[in-house]
Amino acid sequence: MRKYVYKIIEPAKSHKDASHYFDLFIIILICLNVLAIILESEEDFRSVYADYFLRFEIFSVIIFSIEYLLRVWTCVENKKFRGAFIGRLKFISSPMALIDLLAIIPFFLPFIGVDLRFLRVLRLFRVFRILKMARYSKAFDLIKDVLKEKKEELFITAGLTAIILVIISTLMYYVEREAQPEHFSSITKALWWGIVTLTTVGYGDVFPITPIGKLMGGIITLMSIGIIALPSGIIASGYTEQIIKRKKSKDG
Amino acid sequence: MRKYVYKIIEPAKSHKDASHYFDLFIIILICLNVLAIILESEEDFRSVYADYFLRFEIFSVIIFSIEYLLRVWTCVENKKFRGAFIGRLKFISSPMALIDLLAIIPFFLPFIGVDLRFLRVLRLFRVFRILKMARYSKAFDLIKDVLKEKKEELFITAGLTAIILVIISTLMYYVEREAQPEHFSSITKALWWGIVTLTTVGYGDVFPITPIGKLMGGIITLMSIGIIALPSGIIASGYTEQIIKRKKSKDG
Amino acid sequence: MRKYVYKIIEPAKSHKDASHYFDLFIIILICLNVLAIILESEEDFRSVYADYFLRFEIFSVIIFSIEYLLRVWTCVENKKFRGAFIGRLKFISSPMALIDLLAIIPFFLPFIGVDLRFLRVLRLFRVFRILKMARYSKAFDLIKDVLKEKKEELFITAGLTAIILVIISTLMYYVEREAQPEHFSSITKALWWGIVTLTTVGYGDVFPITPIGKLMGGIITLMSIGIIALPSGIIASGYTEQIIKRKKSKDG
Amino acid sequence: MRKYVYKIIEPAKSHKDASHYFDLFIIILICLNVLAIILESEEDFRSVYADYFLRFEIFSVIIFSIEYLLRVWTCVENKKFRGAFIGRLKFISSPMALIDLLAIIPFFLPFIGVDLRFLRVLRLFRVFRILKMARYSKAFDLIKDVLKEKKEELFITAGLTAIILVIISTLMYYVEREAQPEHFSSITKALWWGIVTLTTVGYGDVFPITPIGKLMGGIITLMSIGIIALPSGIIASGYTEQIIKRKKSKDG
Secondary structure (H helix, E strand, O other): OHHHHHHHHOOOOOOOOHHHHHHHHHHHHHHHHHHHHHHHOOHHHHHHHHHHHHHHHHHHHHHHHHHHHHHHHHHHHOHHHOOOOHHHHHHHOOHHHHHHHHHHHHHHHHHHOOOHHHHHHHHHHHHHHHHHHHHOOHHHHHHHHHHHHOHHHHHHHHHHHHHHHHHHHHHHHHHHOOOOHHHHOOHHHHHHHHHHHHOOOOOOOOOOOOHHHHHHHHHHHHHHHHHHOOOHHHHHHHHHHHHHHHHHHHHO | OHHHHHHHHOOOOOOOOHHHHHHHHHHHHHHHHHHHHHHHOOHHHHHHHHHHHHHHHHHHHHHHHHHHHHHHHHHHHOHHHOOOOHHHHHHHOOHHHHHHHHHHHHHHHHHHOOOHHHHHHHHHHHHHHHHHHHHOOHHHHHHHHHHHHOHHHHHHHHHHHHHHHHHHHHHHHHHHOOOOHHHHOOHHHHHHHHHHHHOOOOOOOOOOOOHHHHHHHHHHHHHHHHHHOOOHHHHHHHHHHHHHHHHHHHHO | OHHHHHHHHOOOOOOOOHHHHHHHHHHHHHHHHHHHHHHHOOHHHHHHHHHHHHHHHHHHHHHHHHHHHHHHHHHHHOHHHOOOOHHHHHHHOOHHHHHHHHHHHHHHHHHHOOOHHHHHHHHHHHHHHHHHHHHOOHHHHHHHHHHHHOHHHHHHHHHHHHHHHHHHHHHHHHHHOOOOHHHHOOHHHHHHHHHHHHOOOOOOOOOOOOHHHHHHHHHHHHHHHHHHOOOHHHHHHHHHHHHHHHHHHHHO | OHHHHHHHHOOOOOOOOHHHHHHHHHHHHHHHHHHHHHHHOOHHHHHHHHHHHHHHHHHHHHHHHHHHHHHHHHHHHOHHHOOOOHHHHHHHOOHHHHHHHHHHHHHHHHHHOOOHHHHHHHHHHHHHHHHHHHHOOHHHHHHHHHHHHOHHHHHHHHHHHHHHHHHHHHHHHHHHOOOOHHHHOOHHHHHHHHHHHHOOOOOOOOOOOOHHHHHHHHHHHHHHHHHHOOOHHHHHHHHHHHHHHHHHHHHO
16 A cells, blocks of 8 residues: 555656656646746735635645655655654655655644744745656756766865955955945945856946956956856766766667 | 749759759848848838838738748648648648748738737738748758757756746745835746846846845855856757767768 | 068067067067057046157057068068969958058058048057967967868857847837837847847846836847857867867877 | 974875864864954944954964964975975965965064055955965865966967957947047046956946947957857866866776
8 A cells, every 4th residue: 555655656657657647736736836926926916816825825735745744654665765763754854855844834834833924934935846846857857966976076166156256355345345335345245246247147236436446356357257157167068978878878 | 843843942952053043032032121121120211211111021022922832832842741732731830831921921911801900010020031041041950950959958958947047036036025126026027137147147127135135146146057057058069069960971 | 581581570480580589579569559559548648648659659650561561572482472463462462461451551541641530440440450469379370270160150150140139139129119219219229139138248228128028038038048159169169179189289 | 393293284185183183273264264354344343343353363363373384394394395495485485385474464564664554455465365275175276277287278368358358448449439438538448348248247337329339349249259258168178177187097
C-alpha cells in the first residue's frame, strides 16, 4: 500500500499511468496558484473575487497538506530516507520537503496564534509554491547540477564580486558623499550604486556627478565589468557541459 | 509549364537565370515596402506623398498576390506538398505561406466588409512583409536550425526566466507596493520592473526606493542575472555549432 | 635609396634600427595629436593655448604630409603595389593610405577655396588620425582577420539585427504613438528606442508607458535580446580562434 | 625560531595547526575591518560608537603592524627573497607586501607630521585592507594567472576600447556640443557618455538629443558594442582554461 502511494506521488517515469496524472494535477494546481497570486495582487480582482481567492487558497492548502503528509509517510520507501524516524527527519529537512512545508505553513500559523503582522510577511512565501515545480522540471535539475559541478568557481566569482563591490562602493562613497549626500551618505548606500553599475542595469537614479567621481567611476566600471562579468563565462560553459553530458548519456 | 514557373519563383540556386532575377525583384520590392512603411510614418512625408504611398501599396499588393497565387498553384511540384488539394492545404498552412498571406490580406479585408478600426490594427501587419525575406536569407535558416537543435535548452531557459521573473516581481511587489503604489500596485506592474532589470536594460522609470527593497533588489539582481543571463551561452554555442556544421558540409 | 626609405617608413620588424625609431616617432606624434584634440576641446585650454595648438597642428600636418608623400613614392617597393602609376593608384585607394590622406586633407582644403562651414565638419576627421595607429597595432590586425574570417556570420548578424530593429520599432510605433507623440511620432523615432533597448543600454529617455506597450515591450525585449545579443558569441569565438591560430603559428 | 614563525604566518597547507589558526585570525580581522569601515560610514553608528571604532582601529593596526614586521623579518626563509638586505627589499616591494604596508601606513603618518587633509584621503586606503585577503583566496590567484596568460589579449582589448572610446566621444562632442553644452562641452565630458554607453550601463544622465546625434549614436553603439564587448569572450575563455588546467593538475 505505502509503496503504491509512493510510486504515485513520485514524478512519473512513464506516461499515462496514475502517477503521471497525479503529477499533472499537482503541476496544474501550482500554476493556478501562481496565477491566483498574480491576479489577487490586482486591486480590481481582489475586491470582486476575494471570496473565490479564499476558497481556492483553502482548497490548495488542503491538497498540498495531504500531498506533504503522504510524502512524509511514504518517503521511507526511498533508499535515501530509510528508517521510520531518522529517515523521515532526513526527508523533512531536505530542500524539496522544506519547500513543500513552506508552501502550506503560512496558512496554519494563525491557528497556533502567530502575530498577524508577521503573518502578512509570511503570505509572501506563497509565491515559493512555484518552487514545488522543481520536482518536475528539468531546468531545476540542470541548475542543481551546474551549481554542484561549478561550486568552486561560483564561490570564487561570488567572493570576487563582493570584494570588488565593497572596494568600488567605498571609493565612490569617499568621492561623492559631499556632492550627493542623499545618495552616497554611507557605504551601504553607495553599494546600491555599485550593484546597479556592475550589473550594467544602470537605472540612472544614482551616478557620480563630480569630475573626479566620473573619472573614477568610468575607470572602475570599465575594469570591474571586465573582471566580474566574465566569470559568468564559467557558469555559461557549465550549462553547456552539463547539457552535452546529458545528451551523451541519453544517446549511448 | 507549372514546373517552369515553380523553378522561377523558388529561390535561385545559380546566378543569372530568370529565377535569380525574380528573386532579386521580390527582395527589392520587400525592401522598398519596408522603406515605404518607415517613410509613411513620418508626418511630413505622409501628408505630401500620400498618393504615391497608396499607389505603391496597390502595386505591391498586386505583385505579392500574384506571387502568392503562383506559389499556391506550383507548390505541388515540391515533394513535400504533393497532392492537388491536401498538398496545397499543407503548403498554405506552412509558416512561409502564412507570412505571404499576412503580407497581402490586410489590403483585401475592407472589400469583404471588415470593421475599419480592426483594419488599422491589421495595417500594422504590413511590417511583417520583411519576414518574406526569410525565403532568401541564410540568417533565418540559421535561427530555424538553432531553434530546432536547442529546442530543449530554450524551453528550459524560457521556463527558468519565467519562474525567476514571477518570484522576484512578487517579492518586489510585497516590499515596494506601499512606498511606490504607482509602480508596484500589482504583480503584473512589478513584472515590468523585473523584465527591465533582468535584461539589464534598466530604463530607470521603476526601481526600488525603500532600503529593504534596495537590499532585496540588489541581491536578487546579482543572483538572477547569474542564473538567467547565462543560459544565453547555450544559444550562443548553438549558433557557433550550426555554423561549424555548415562549413564542414560545404567543405567535404 | 627608395628601397631604404621604404624600409624605414614601414613598421619595423627588429628593434633598435632607424625604422623602429621612425615608427616610435610617428606613434608618439599620433598620441600627442589625440591628446591635443582632446585638450583643445576644453574651453579653458583652447582660449589660453590657441597659439600652441595651431603650431602643433601645422607641425603635425607637415610631418604627416611628408610621411604620406614618402609612402606614395616608395609603395612600389611592395609587391602588392608594383607599377609606377597603377601600383601607386592601388596604394592610394587602399584603406590605410586613405586614412593617411584623411589625416592631412582637412588642413589643405581652405587653400583651394572650400567653404568654411564644410571645413569645420572636416576638422572632425582629425580624430581619425588615431586610426593611423592601425599600421602598428596588433589589435587592428586581429579585428581585420576576424572581420574577414567571420564575414558571413557578421552579415547574418547585421541583417538579423536590422530586421528585428525594424519590426520591434514599427510595432512600438503603432502602440505608443498616441500616448507619447514626442517619442514615438514616427518609426525612425521609435528606432532610437529599439536601439537603446536591444543594446541593453537603456538610457531611460524613451520607454513604453501604456500597458499594452509595456506588455509588448517586455516580451519583445526578452525575445530579441535572446536572438540578437547571442550571435555576438560568434564574433567572440572568432577572436578566440584567431588568437589561438596566431599562438600556434608563433610556436611551431 | 625564524623558520617556525615563517611557517605560522604563511598561508597554511594543512588544517588544524598553528599556521591554520593564525590564517583564520587574520582573515576574521580583515572581515571585521571591512565591516567596521562600512558601519563607520553610517552617520548613526559613527556618532554613537566613535570610541569603539577608534579602539578597534588601533587594535587592528597593531596586529597588522606586528604581522607586517614578522613578514619582513621572516621573508628571507622564502627562496625568492634570500639575502638579509636585498631579499627583504625585494619582499617589501612585492605587491602583497605593499598592500600590507598600505593597510597600516595611514595610521602612522600623523605622528611624522603629515597634513591632516592629505590624511583624510589616505584613510580611504583602509578599504584596501580587503586586498590582504589575496594571500588566502583562490579567486585572486585565478585572476593573477588569467592576467598573466592573457596579457597580450588584454592589452589589445584595452587599447581597442581606448581608441573606440576616443573616436566615438569626439564624434559625439562635435555633434552634440551646441545642443547640450552642459554635457558635451568638451571631449573629456563626452567620454563619460562614451563609457556609460559602451559598458551598456546607460544611466540616462547623458544621451544624444539631436536627430543627427541619435543617428550617429545608434550606429556607433551597435557597432562599438560588437567590437568591444566581445573581446570579453577572450578573458572569459581565459578563466575557463585556467580552471580546467587546475583541475587537471589536481587530478593527475
